[in-house]
Amino acid sequence: MSPRRLPARGTADGRGERPLRITVDGRPVDGVAGQTVAGVLLAAGRTAWRRGPSGAARGVFCGIGVCFDCLVTVNGDRDVRACLRRAADGDEVRTQSRTRPGTGGSRSADAGADGYPEHGEATG
Amino acid sequence: MTRRHVAVTGAGPAGLAAACAALAAGARVTLIDSAEQPGGQYHRMPPEASAGHPGGLRHGRDAFLRRRSRVLTHPRCTWLPETSVWALERTGPADGPPGAGSGAPPRVHLLCGGPADGSGRTRRTLDADALVLATGAHDRVLPFPGWELPGVCTAGAAQALVKGERLVVGDRVVVAGTGPFLLAVAASLLEAGAGVREVLEAGTFPTVGRNWLSRPWELAAQLGKTAELAGSAAALVRHRVPYRLGRTVVEARGDGRVEEVVTARLRPDWSVVDGTERTVPVDALCVGHGFSPRLELPLAAGCALRDTPAGAGAGPFVVVDGEQRTSVPGVFAAGEITGVAGAPAARVEGAVAGWTAAGGDHAVPALRVLRRSRDEGRAFARRLARAHPIGAGWPGWLRQDTVVCRCEETDYGTLCAAFGDAAQAAPRVARLSTRAGLGPCQARVCGPTVAELRARLGAGPAGHGTAAEPPGHTPHRRPLAQPLRLGELAAAPVPFGSPEETPDRSGGPKPPGAADRTTPSGPVAESPEAPSSPTDPSDPTDQR
Ligand SMILES: Cc1cc2nc3c(=O)[nH]c(=O)nc-3n(C[C@H](O)[C@H](O)[C@H](O)COP(=O)(O)OP(=O)(O)OC[C@H]3O[C@@H](n4cnc5c(N)ncnc54)[C@H](O)[C@@H]3O)c2cc1C
Ligand code: FES
Numbered sequence: 001m002s003p004r005r006l007p008a009r010g011t012a013d014g015r016g017e018r019p020l021r022i023t024v025d026g027r028p029v030d031g032v033a034g035q036t037v038a039g040v041l042l043a044a045g046r047t048a049w050r051r052g053p054s055g056a057a058r059g060v061f062c063g064i065g066v067c068f069d070c071l072v073t074v075n076g077d078r079d080v081r082a083c084l085r086r087a088a089d090g091d092e093v094r095t096q097s098r099t100r101p102g103t104g105g106s107r108s109a110d111a112g113a114d115g116y117p118e119h120g121e122a123t124g
Numbered sequence: 125m126t127r128r129h130v131a132v133t134g135a136g137p138a139g140l141a142a143a144c145a146a147l148a149a150g151a152r153v154t155l156i157d158s159a160e161q162p163g164g165q166y167h168r169m170p171p172e173a174s175a176g177h178p179g180g181l182r183h184g185r186d187a188f189l190r191r192r193s194r195v196l197t198h199p200r201c202t203w204l205p206e207t208s209v210w211a212l213e214r215t216g217p218a219d220g221p222p223g224a225g226s227g228a229p230p231r232v233h234l235l236c237g238g239p240a241d242g243s244g245r246t247r248r249t250l251d252a253d254a255l256v257l258a259t260g261a262h263d264r265v266l267p268f269p270g271w272e273l274p275g276v277c278t279a280g281a282a283q284a285l286v287k288g289e290r291l292v293v294g295d296r297v298v299v300a301g302t303g304p305f306l307l308a309v310a311a312s313l314l315e316a317g318a319g320v321r322e323v324l325e326a327g328t329f330p331t332v333g334r335n336w337l338s339r340p341w342e343l344a345a346q347l348g349k350t351a352e353l354a355g356s357a358a359a360l361v362r363h364r365v366p367y368r369l370g371r372t373v374v375e376a377r378g379d380g381r382v383e384e385v386v387t388a389r390l391r392p393d394w395s396v397v398d399g400t401e402r403t404v405p406v407d408a409l410c411v412g413h414g415f416s417p418r419l420e421l422p423l424a425a426g427c428a429l430r431d432t433p434a435g436a437g438a439g440p441f442v443v444v445d446g447e448q449r450t451s452v453p454g455v456f457a458a459g460e461i462t463g464v465a466g467a468p469a470a471r472v473e474g475a476v477a478g479w480t481a482a483g484g485d486h487a488v489p490a491l492r493v494l495r496r497s498r499d500e501g502r503a504f505a506r507r508l509a510r511a512h513p514i515g516a517g518w519p520g521w522l523r524q525d526t527v528v529c530r531c532e533e534t535d536y537g538t539l540c541a542a543f544g545d546a547a548q549a550a551p552r553v554a555r556l557s558t559r560a561g562l563g564p565c566q567a568r569v570c571g572p573t574v575a576e577l578r579a580r581l582g583a584g585p586a587g588h589g590t591a592a593e594p595p596g597h598t599p600h601r602r603p604l605a606q607p608l609r610l611g612e613l614a615a616a617p618v619p620f621g622s623p624e625e626t627p628d629r630s631g632g633p634k635p636p637g638a639a640d641r642t643t644p645s646g647p648v649a650e651s652p653e654a655p656s657s658p659t660d661p662s663d664p665t666d667q668r
Contacts, residue, residue, distance in 0.1 A: 002407065006290040006316055008170065034170060039289040047381050048274035053533050057380050059274035061530070061569075063281025064165065065158075065240070066262045068564035069530060077243045079564070079607070083281070084240035086160070098531075098564070 005035070005043040020089035024049075031087050038063075038070050038082035049082075051097040071096060127152045127200070130481045131232055131252035133209045133421060136164015138459025138470040139258035140188075142478030143195045146256070149484030153201045154250060154620075156234065158208040158606065162192050164260055164459075165280065166467040168287040207236045208606040212255075212424040229255045229454030230425050233617065235608060243609055247617040254454045254481035257422055257442070258474055261415035261460035265301070266518050267536075267573060269526045270376030270385075271411070279309045279412030292318035294408030298385055300324040300373040301412040302512045304353050307367070309410055311356035314363045321404060323360060326413075327512055328370035328392045335511030346504045348468050373409060374401070374521040382409050394515025413514055416572055417441055417461040420605035425455050432509065446495060447486075448477035456481045464508060469501025519577065528577070529570040531563020539574065543581040551578065566602050 008017055018033035022040060031040035038060050041049060048057035050071055061069040063083050070082040073094040082093075130146040132139045135157035143155045155162070163169065167188045196203050212230040232250040263278035265271065277293060279301060285291040292313055297320050299310045310323045325332060336343075343350050360367050374396055375386040389400035419429070422442045428451035432439030442450055442457040450457050458477040459470035476494050484491070522528075524537030542554045554560070560574050561567030567574070 003285075003291055003293050004295075006292070008290065035289050035291075039285065039291050042285070042293075043291055052272065052530070056272065056533075057274050058272065058530075059381075060277055060281055060285075061272075062262060062278050063284040064262060066565065066568045067530065071564065074242075077241065080241040083284075084158075085242075086239060088239070 002045045002047060003042040005032075005039070020087060022087050022089070022091040022093055024093045025095055033089075035087050036083055037072060037074065037080070037085045037087045037091070037093055040087045041082065049095045053098055071098075128253045128481075128483050129154070130254045130256060130478065131156065131250055132256040132258060132478065133157075133232070134164065134258035134260055134459065135159070135162035135203075136258060136260050136459060136470065137166050137188075137467040138260070138474035138477075139164065139256065140191055140195060141471040141474030142256040142258055142456075142458055142481070143201060144191055145475040145478030145484070146482035147195065147198050147200055147478075149479050149482035151200070151253075151482035153195075153198075153478075153482075154204060154252065155195065155201060156204045156207050156209060156232075158206065158240070160205050162196070162203075162205075163188065165284070166470075167192075168284055170288060170290055204234070204236060206238060206240070207234050209233065209421060210235050210604055210606040210608050212421055212605075214426060227453050229253070229452070235606065235612060241607065243611065245612060247612055247615055249617045249619045251619070254456065255425070256448075256456045256458060256474070256477045256481050257425070257427075257450075257461060258457070258459045258470075258477075259418040259421055259461055260470075261417045261464060262568070263412045264414050264416045264572060265411050265569070266413045266514070267526055267528050267570075268374055268376070268521050269523055270378070270382070272527050272530050272533075273376050273378050273382045274380065275378065275382035275407065276376050276409045276411065279305055279410045282408070282410040283309045283312055286312045286316050286318075290316065292316050293410065294406070295319040296321055296406050297408045297410060298322055298324065298373065298387075298404060298406050299410045300326070300385075300387070301414075302326045302514065303412065303414050303508070304356075304512075305412055305415075306410075307353060307356035307360065309412070310365060311359040313410075314359050314365065320360075320363070320365045321406065322366045322368060322387075324371045324373065324387060325367065325369045326372040326390055326394055326515065326518075328390065331392060331513065332369055332511050335507055339507075342500070342503050342507065346466075346468065346500065349466050349504065371400075372521075373411065376409055382406060385409055388521075390515065391517065392515065393517040395517030395520045414512060415460060415464045416568075417464075419461060420602050422450065422455075422457060422461060423601050424605060425450070425452050427452050427455060427457065447480040448473055449480065463502060463505040465501045465505035466508075469498070469504060472498045472501055516580075519580065528573060529558075529560035529563065529567075531565050531569075532559040532561075534558045534560040534570075536577075539577055540581060543578050551575075554578065 019030060020033055021028050021030050029040055029044045048059040050058045052058055058069045060083055061067045065081045065084040071079050072082045073096050074080040074085060075092050078096060128151040130151045131154045132143045133156050135155050140162050143153045146153050167185060195201055209232055211233040213233060214230045215228050234248040234250060236246045236248050238245045263280040265278055279299060282293045285293060295318055297313055297318055299306050299320060302325055306323055306325060310320050313320050370390050371387055372390055373385045374388045376382045377384050384403050384405045387402050387404060389397040391397060428443045429440035430443045441463050442461050444450055444457050444462050448456045448458050456477040458473035462473060472494055476498055479491060522536040526536045527533050528536050528539055538558050539560060542558045555562060561571055
């Protein structure tokens with residue numbers, strides 16, 4: 001079994017919940033209003049969507065915007081914390097990673113190895 | 125008469141109570157939170173529940189909902205949801221002590237409106253007469269082999285998902301770590317219908333038991349919290365979920381996600397008893413070793429911190445006096461950033477802070493009652509720290525290749541080598557050479573662990589740092605308290621209106637989406653004009 005979402009109490013059939021659909025790397029994924037992007041992904045059975053520098057899979061860890069393990073690109077904005085971002089109908093979510101090409105590849109002081117500055121680092 | 129303007133950062137139990145008390149004292153209040161709804165970590169609820177359809181997953185939220193509507197509908201309160209404080213700018217002379225000079229608290233830099241981490245948020249600044257910082261805490265998690273696997277999450281994450289989205293992380297869940305919060309998380313999961321295999325408290329009976337059972341009269345003062353724990357423990361019994369003391373998860377394994385965990389018995393110092401390992405199949409693992417306070421803003425303001433004895437909680441915490449004043453004039457602190465004692469204690473601290481920040485009368489009897497209750501909360505925090513210390517032997521379950529910094533995947537072996545080498549051991553040098561703490565989370569997760577390992581490996585004190593001797597290497601000092609896009613940084617900030625105007629009436633640009641929510645409407649519980657007295661925000665019916 002994987003993570004699963006329970007319908008709202010008193011609406012066992014899910015009536016009264018507002019459905020929404022987002023795309024994740026182009027594929028449609030259904031959720032309901034009020035879920036975070038991470039919640040939609042988890043409820044759809046996806047526990048990992050990002051990779052660490054070595055290429056190892058990562059998913060939700062802290063759930064409250066502290067660890068940055070859940071970063072995704074939403075509607076073109078990079079480095080959005082999926083656990084904080086409320087999903088909106090039609091959101092285009094793209095997975096992103098921080099993998100470095102090869103292993104132990106060169107990394108600059110304040111940019112991710114794929115050339116983008118991860119949030120907070122560029123200025124921090 | 126010019127009213128005092130109190131800006132409260134954080135709308136959790138502490139911040140909301142602070143706003144409430146400051147309003148009662150007659151001040152004008154700006155309440156700021158990066159979340160869409162007030163409530164913080166404790167009063168998290170599914171969106172439809174906050175819209176007035178109580179769901180089944182939350183107990184006694186009525187008192188909270190009443191307080192929330194009292195604050196949000198108050199004509200003297202401006203509520204800024206989805207607004208992050210990303211910096212505090214000291215106004216005194218740069219080289220003087222914090223707060224010297226004008227005596228005014230630091231200027232608050234805000235990023236307003238729009239969905240989390242979206243682009244195009246508005247930068248604003250806010251100058252208030254007093255600041256109340258109530259930014260709470262996040263889970264502390266000690267590393268172990270495999271903790272970076274998907275399906276391994278913090279106890280808080282599991283709680284946030286189940287409370288906020290009715291999402292259970294799995295059906296064969298192990299909850300492990302230390303502290304009473306593990307019980308609350310297991311109970312929430314069970315209540316939501318998830319399967320919990322076992323709850324593992326790393327503390328051994330002598331430590332946990334002695335400290336929970338001693339001086340029971342102190343516990344009586346924290347009746348709400350104690351009853352809540354008893355309720356959680358009863359849920360475990362009802363569902364026949366074992367609660368094991370002196371055992372923990374020493375490894376998580378799986379291919380691309382957690383599939384099994386290895387648990388082992390621990391000695392009182394948390395060293396692993398060889399030969400006691402057991403393998404348990406799981407689909408999720410929730411871990412927590414207490415909480416780390418969110419100290420970015422107190423540090424930015426220059427507040428003095430107090431260290432906790434080694435192992436006793438994930439300090440340092442903000443130093444406050446009897447009225448929740450920090451060492452910086454005009455800056456108050458409340459809730460988990462001053463010590464971890466749970467939501468009821470956070471509420472009382474918030475009320476004291478809000479009342480005092482607003483210039484409320486020191487002599488009102490209600491304040492005395494609150495302060496007594498606050499002192500009981502502090503005693504409870506000390507008891508928690510004593511009952512659930514982090515045992516010195518935990519690095520024993522690390523291996524050379526165990527990831528310590530999740531962002532940069534710096535492993536234990538690399539840190540040992542760096543800390544063993546005198547030339548590299550200085551915190552800043554070690555940070556640059558090992559990259560631990562330099563990733564996107566900016567050491568929020570590994571900072572306390574790396575500092576502790578450094579101290580244990582003989583490379584000098586943990587060096588948390590205080591305002592008095594700014595060490596530069598405190599794991600909590602970050603130039604940006606919240607992430608900010610370069611474009612947002614480049615745009616000039618728009619100051620909120622003069623102190624006589626509330627931001628939503630200032631005529632200046634409004635934070636998108638905030639204005640409609642800040643318009644006062646609905647019933648006001650207390651007279652908006654006449655100062656009343658702070659009320660004890662603890663409510664015996666308001667639990668978990
Ligand atoms: C994930 C998680 C779940 C928890 N669940 C429970 C539970 O179910 N039961 C329980 O007893 N305890 C729980 N706790 C413990 C909890 O910390 C306390 O019980 C209580 O919520 C503390 O209250 P507080 O007001 O001090 O802080 P919090 O409730 O943490 O509130 C702090 C608020 O400040 C806001 N904030 C922080 N920084 C900024 C910033 N820079 N700008 C704007 N806003 C900011 C946050 O969004 C948050 O809303 C949980 C803790 C965590 C981390
Ligand atoms: S899970 Fe940690 S930031 Fe989203």
